[in-house]
Amino acid sequence: MNSIQLFQHAFEQWQSRKPAGREQVYAFCRELEADCIAGTNLYVVDMRPDDPFAFGPDVLVQNVDMQASPGTFRQYPDQEFIGKDVVPFYQEIKQTGRESMLRMKSRIQGHFVVYDRIMLPMKDDGSNRWALSMTKTRVLVPPLVNLRSLTDRQQDILTLAAEGHSSKTTAQRLGVSHRTVEHQIAAIKKKLDAKNITEAVAKFVGNSLSL
Known part of the structure; x- marks a missing residue:
């Protein structure tokens, strides 16, 4: 049940x-x-x-x-x-x-x-x-201890990903190349110890919510 x-x-x-x-x-x-x-x-x-x-x-x-x-x-x-x-x-x-x-x-x-x-x-x-x-x-x-290690650009990418944007549309919104976004996503996953962008977004959003 x-x-x-x-x-x-x-x-x-x-x-x-x-x-x-x-x-x-x-x-x-x-x-x-x-x-x-x-x-x-x-x-x-x-x-x-x-x-x-x-x-x-x-x-x-x-x-x-x-x-x-x-x-x-x-x-x-x-x-x-x-x-x-x-x-x-x-x-x-x-x-x-x-x-x-x-x-x-x-x-x-x-x-x-x-x-x-x-x-x-x-x-x-x-x-x-x-x-x-x-x-x-x-x-x-889980608690996230290294959120401050994210750059402003990386936080922008995570925010757009949380809104449902793909890496391609994220690049268009930020006025940068698709390759730049993919490179930043790789850095984000490493910093947040995330297997993929979905897990990275979950950690970012969960840590950012104000209760």
Whole structure:
């Protein structure tokens, strides 16, 4: 099943079964493990502490390694990501008891990531103290450390390539020869450690996006 079907299935089961307590929460989540398709991560989050930064994620399925296995959110190395795109959402579902299903865009430890996420709160002794969190990664662009090594001309070429221009039309737009553009593309691929211009554009765009 795709991510929409998987999230819908998890949501419907959560609504009908209302798992409560640690044992039921883990049993419910483990039933979903086999359905976690490529790019899908599955967590159980302990929301019992009063401090949301002390909430503890337990990784059940990790198809995309974002080094998300700390004891608590406070121990995760990228605290900007945790404070902006994680903790506020767990605070909300703990307080309201309502699900959260969103398409997220985050920068996580230098990676640009677009992902779908569902968060389902679950009760223990009458309060929302546990949560299921499932993410499906759609775009993952690794951190790029040498973007500044690109010349202005090379960035122009990447911008035009991102707009769909071929090397030939790029040469026409920039008023240079086709050979010059091909030479610059070869230099770009070397600088960005890219196999082709498509990969180079993905790295360039991913690194340039402002979140």
